[in-house]
Amino acid sequence: MTIKKINHKFVDAIPERTEEGVLYLAMDYATAVHKCACGCGREVVTPLSPTDWKMGYDGVSVSLSPSIGNWSFPCRSHYWIKHSNIRWAGDMSDEQIAAGRAHDRRAKGRYYDAPEAPAARANADARQGLWQRFRLWLSGK
The missing domain is CATH 4.10.220 (Light-harvesting Protein)
Known part of the structure; x- marks a missing residue:
């Protein structure tokens, strides 16, 4: 089941088991992790750095940039996380x-x-x- 909205949790470390629809943000490790928004259950790791992903937080919602393209997954899902909403992008x-x-x-x-x-x-x-x-x-x- 695809998701349209993602919740966020700031954590000290990424938990061993992650939940659907939750973006885990481990700022000490500059890493964000979530399960693929398509519902396939695979874990998506997005390193935060000047040359990887950037995270925006407005006190209420979270955004990641650039888009997330899971090209090595069978689902090949491609989406943006903007203000905690999943915005689907086309295949490449x-x-x-x-x-x-x-x-x-x-x-x-x-x-x-x-x-x-x-x-x-x-x-x-x-x-x-x-x-x-x-x-x-x-x-x-």
């Missing part, structure tokens, strides 16, 4: 899926391999130390 051809996956790989490469990627800057700042940053600030550099 194998060529469209391959192009989307190639796009995702390139985006990850640009983000994580860039010399001044946000993660690289954060690590450099952490290594620099508080006193060094303070001295630079005092000197006006």
Whole structure:
């Protein structure tokens, strides 16, 4: 049975058994998990990151972006989670899926391999130390 609405639960860890119609959000692990909205019972894992899915929460409802395409499942379901509603999207051809996956790989490469990627800057700042940053600030550099 397909679902039209999904509830959300913020959890410390993803439970061993997940329920239909519930989106589990483990923020410490930057991961969202739910059972496929088509009703096939398969678990869908969506990692939250700058190059994977992004989660929006307005205090009442949850959204995930981009769409969820379960291309490796027999159901091949494709949908959006917008304001806790399931919005069904059309099927994609194998060529469209391959192009989307190639796009995702390139985006990850640009983000994580860039010399001044946000993660690289954060690590450099952490290594620099508080006193060094303070001295630079005092000197006006």
